[in-house]
Amino acid sequence: MPGATGADDPSGPDGPTRTTPRRSAPEELLAGLNDSQRAAVVHAGAPLLVVAGAGSGKTRVLTRRIAWLIDERRVHPGSILAITFTNKAAAEMKERVEDLVGRRARIMWVSTFHSACVRILRKEITALDVDETTYKSNFSIYDAADSKRLMSLVLKDLELDPKRYQPGAVLHWISNHKNELRDPEDAAKEASNSFEEAYASAYTRYQRRLREANALDFDDLIMMTVRLFQTLPDVRENYRRRFRHVLVDEYQDTNHAQYALIHQLCGHDLERGDTPGNEPSELMVVGDADQSIYAFRGANIRNILDFEKDFPDATSILLEQNYRSTQTILTAANSVIKNNAGRLEKRLWSDAGDGERIVGYVGDDEHDEARFVSEEIDKLVDTGRVKAADVAVFYRTNAQSRVFEEVFIRTGQPYKVVGGVRFYERREVRDALAYLRVLVNTADEISLRRVLNTPKRGIGDRAQACVQALAERDRMTFWEALVRADEAPGLATRSGKNIAGFVALIQELQSMVAADERPDVILESVLERSGYLSELEASDDPQDATRVENLAELVAVAREFSDDPQPGPSADPADVEAGIVAVGLGDFLERVALVADSDQIPDAPDGEDAGVVTLMTLHTAKGLEFPVVFLTGLEDGVFPHQRSLGDQPELEEERRLAYVGVTRARERLYISRAMVRSAWGAPSHNPASRFIDELPVDLVDWRRTAQAQTRWGRPDLAASSPARMGAPTAAGRRNFSAAAARADVAAKAKPARQIPSLSPGDRVLHDSFGMGTVVALEGAGDKSVASIDFGSDGVKRLLLRYAPVEKL
Numbered sequence: 001m002p003g004a005t006g007a008d009d010p011s012g013p014d015g016p017t018r019t020t021p022r023r024s025a026p027e028e029l030l031a032g033l034n035d036s037q038r039a040a041v042v043h044a045g046a047p048l049l050v051v052a053g054a055g056s057g058k059t060r061v062l063t064r065r066i067a068w069l070i071d072e073r074r075v076h077p078g079s080i081l082a083i084t085f086t087n088k089a090a091a092e093m094k095e096r097v098e099d100l101v102g103r104r105a106r107i108m109w110v111s112t113f114h115s116a117c118v119r120i121l122r123k124e125i126t127a128l129d130v131d132e133t134t135y136k137s138n139f140s141i142y143d144a145a146d147s148k149r150l151m152s153l154v155l156k157d158l159e160l161d162p163k164r165y166q167p168g169a170v171l172h173w174i175s176n177h178k179n180e181l182r183d184p185e186d187a188a189k190e191a192s193n194s195f196e197e198a199y200a201s202a203y204t205r206y207q208r209r210l211r212e213a214n215a216l217d218f219d220d221l222i223m224m225t226v227r228l229f230q231t232l233p234d235v236r237e238n239y240r241r242r243f244r245h246v247l248v249d250e251y252q253d254t255n256h257a258q259y260a261l262i263h264q265l266c267g268h269d270l271e272r273g274d275t276p277g278n279e280p281s282e283l284m285v286v287g288d289a290d291q292s293i294y295a296f297r298g299a300n301i302r303n304i305l306d307f308e309k310d311f312p313d314a315t316s317i318l319l320e321q322n323y324r325s326t327q328t329i330l331t332a333a334n335s336v337i338k339n340n341a342g343r344l345e346k347r348l349w350s351d352a353g354d355g356e357r358i359v360g361y362v363g364d365d366e367h368d369e370a371r372f373v374s375e376e377i378d379k380l381v382d383t384g385r386v387k388a389a390d391v392a393v394f395y396r397t398n399a400q401s402r403v404f405e406e407v408f409i410r411t412g413q414p415y416k417v418v419g420g421v422r423f424y425e426r427r428e429v430r431d432a433l434a435y436l437r438v439l440v441n442t443a444d445e446i447s448l449r450r451v452l453n454t455p456k457r458g459i460g461d462r463a464q465a466c467v468q469a470l471a472e473r474d475r476m477t478f479w480e481a482l483v484r485a486d487e488a489p490g491l492a493t494r495s496g497k498n499i500a501g502f503v504a505l506i507q508e509l510q511s512m513v514a515a516d517e518r519p520d521v522i523l524e525s526v527l528e529r530s531g532y533l534s535e536l537e538a539s540d541d542p543q544d545a546t547r548v549e550n551l552a553e554l555v556a557v558a559r560e561f562s563d564d565p566q567p568g569p570s571a572d573p574a575d576v577e578a579g580i581v582a583v584g585l586g587d588f589l590e591r592v593a594l595v596a597d598s599d600q601i602p603d604a605p606d607g608e609d610a611g612v613v614t615l616m617t618l619h620t621a622k623g624l625e626f627p628v629v630f631l632t633g634l635e636d637g638v639f640p641h642q643r644s645l646g647d648q649p650e651l652e653e654e655r656r657l658a659y660v661g662v663t664r665a666r667e668r669l670y671i672s673r674a675m676v677r678s679a680w681g682a683p684s685h686n687p688a689s690r691f692i693d694e695l696p697v698d699l700v701d702w703r704r705t706a707q708a709q710t711r712w713g714r715p716d717l718a719a720s721s722p723a724r725m726g727a728p729t730a731a732g733r734r735n736f737s738a739a740a741a742r743a744d745v746a747a748k749a750k751p752a753r754q755i756p757s758l759s760p761g762d763r764v765l766h767d768s769f770g771m772g773t774v775v776a777l778e779g780a781g782d783k784s785v786a787s788i789d790f791g792s793d794g795v796k797r798l799l800l801r802y803a804p805v806e807k808l
């Protein structure tokens with residue numbers, strides 16, 4: 001009887017008393033758990049590792065164990081520390097425990113590593129000596145933007161060339177050191193070239209300025225807590241005595257500093273040996289090495305692989321039944337992840353039945369893909385068995401949300417973007433649009449001021465105040481005053497020069513507008529000539545890479561606008577009738593303003609609206625589950641991400657991300673990709689993601705494949721001859737240019753048929769013969785011939801250059 005295990009546990013501060021009224025019977029706490037799960041819930045003593053694949057109930061077990069500790073083992077809730085990966089997950093866990101054991105659970109610590117450390121440091125930091133002084137307990141916490149501003153000052157102090165030493169890059173380097181618990185001295189010792197020496201001196205100075213500002217950055221929170229425990233054994237002992245139970249969810253994503261923190265808390269004082277009261281705290285960690293997706297933030301998959309080495313007396317429990325997904329979804333996930341080397345094979349199974357097949361779709365472009373997703377959601381909701389809130393749309397990078405947002409805005413489908421700022425609210429998108437607004441309207445002072453010193457070009461607040469004074473004195477606009485800045489009293493010569501440079505930049509760009517240059521071309525020039533783009537590109541900060549992606553997305557929006565001329569939203573009906581279209585920069589801004597405005601509709605509050613579809617990146621999706629999941633943008637170069645294509649470890653991390661994505665789905669999984677996707681420059685034609693190739697063919701029901709496009713493509717695409725553009729029919733008028741221009745783009749982008757690289761045994765899809773298996777190959781390059789077995793159609797020898805076959 002499992003309940004007996006914990007009944008005599010003496011570790012809780014309350015002792016093994018039986019007088020407290022019990023809220024749940026032991027059987028209630030163990031209901032709905034299988035034997036291995038029960039074993040994990042009731043386990044007492046040695047460190048416990050629960051390793052198991054997605055959806056096997058790790059989080060459920062962790063939550064139940066907390067309830068079990070409180071209810072059955074009489075552990076005081078205040079002596080429990082549970083660590084989750086996000087604050088949202090923490091809130092949910094707390095709520096669930098409260099449901100089980102009542103309000104007394106309120107005082108327990110369920111939080112992220114960062115929040116737990118803040119709480120500890122607020123109390124203890126005054127005791128910690130930091131370079132012969134101390135922090136005050138009301139320290140500030142610097143977010144990424146604050147840290148960056150501070151680093152810019154540091155680099156200026158050190159007279160480091162801002163072109164060679166980007167604040168983001170230096171911070172990223174420092175962050176890596178902090179995650180490894182290396183202080184500035186350690187970093188300096190390790191520096192192997194003058195570049196790193198400069199970084200190390202920036203690190204030293206950055207820490208000093210943080211301390212002077214009584215501020216800590218995010219990584220400091222963990223590092224300082226570890227240092228606190230290392231240097232002040234008394235303080236550490238207090239926390240060891242306090243937290244008799246430490247539980248960590250998503251353990252695979254802890255980095256070294258977090259790992260060290262857990263060790264500090266759960267170790268025991270060797271000097272005192274096995275004396276009473278010196279027992280180590282009970283530790284339980286749960287995780288799945290296959291879901292480790294934060295290596296870029298220093299997460300160390302070894303932490304989970306080495307757990308048994310680090311804690312020699314540890315107990316491991318394996319969970320093998322998946323309760324989340326259908327067998328089809330699970331088989332798909334397993335067959336993707338098994339392509340990673342050096343992992344422990346898991347036998348995850350589900351008795352939820354095979355369920356629906358996976359649905360696949362190949363869009364002409366990303367709009368077609370988004371349209372498919374949106375229509376499919378409508379259909380599902382119409383059946384009455386699925387609510388919009390059951391549906392999640394996942395993508396690899398934030399920028400990809402834009403196309404989905406636009407289609408949902410158009411169709412009136414409420415949606416929320418989780419863990420990301422909506423596209424048109426993003427700082428870089430607003431900056432870029434502010435530049436364009438200035439070009440069209442220099443009187444737009446807000447936009448002008450927004451871009452005046454963005455990127456930094458040495459036009460500070462003082463200089464701006466001088467220009468402002470001139471504008472007021474001579475009653476002109478701020479822009480006019482900028483043009484005549486040399487007359488501004490008190491303006492430093494250097495600032496004057498910088499202002500003149502800015503004015504010249506804007507005037508030069510304005511001449512493009514006057515020459516009716518395409519908005520996308522203007523936007524690209526803005527980003528390049530202003531130095532905005534190069535600053536982001538030179539940065540090592542992953543956030544800046546995201547910004548570059550978002551700007552690429554905005555350029556794509558502008559290019560589409562230019563390629564797809566339509567009457568302006570507020571055009572005169574007579575102009576519309578005459579087919580006059582809006583193509584200028586002003587028209588573009590008008591169109592964007594309207595989309596961006598509907599973008600401001602507030603999110604429906606969580607859980608209150610069954611009609612809201614959830615959009616999020618794959619990284620944000622960790623730990624969650626949805627009845628219906630759309631996994632989009634499955635293209636090599638998108639997902640797996642471009643960066644990872646030539647790099648095995650990075651590619652494996654992308655594959656784990658794919659595993660996370662697939663395993664979020666409970667009942668239905670959709671996978672999709674686009675033939676042509678717009679980003680910088682020409683639309684790119686990405687091959688199918690290798691993760692699609694890794695799925696078993698028979699599990700996917702392709703609603704539309706790459707080849708099918710020519711046969712069953714939309715009629716507007718088939719009729720893509722430019723000659724038809726001039727003579728729209730009345731019915732087709734509103735959209736004629738859209739379809740024609742898009743078809744034109746698609747046609748231009750489609751290269752001559754690519755010869756698929758095949759090997760015997762590969763499954764292929766042929767336009768007329770359907771599914772087949774490659775049996776032999778001969779010849780090379782243009783002369784490659786494949787013998788393909790099409791079942792009842794027999795074996796055919798096909799010249800691959802012409803054969804409409806696609807590798808599956």
Ligand SMILES: Nc1ncnc2c1ncn2[C@@H]1O[C@H](COP(=O)(O)OP(=O)(O)OP(=O)(O)O)[C@@H](O)[C@H]1O
Pocket residue numbers: 032033034037052053054055056057058059060061288291322323324622623624625663
């Ligand atoms: N024994 C069980 N009986 C029925 N349902 C269960 C059982 N164990 C877990 N579940 C359900 O299965 C789903 C997945 O559980 P949970 O989220 O705890 O898995 P997990 O291992 O933490 O997954 P992930 O690796 O994605 O974080 C949840 O809906 C949970 O309620």
Ligand SMILES: [Mg+2]
Pocket residue numbers: 058059060623
């Ligand atoms: Mg979980």
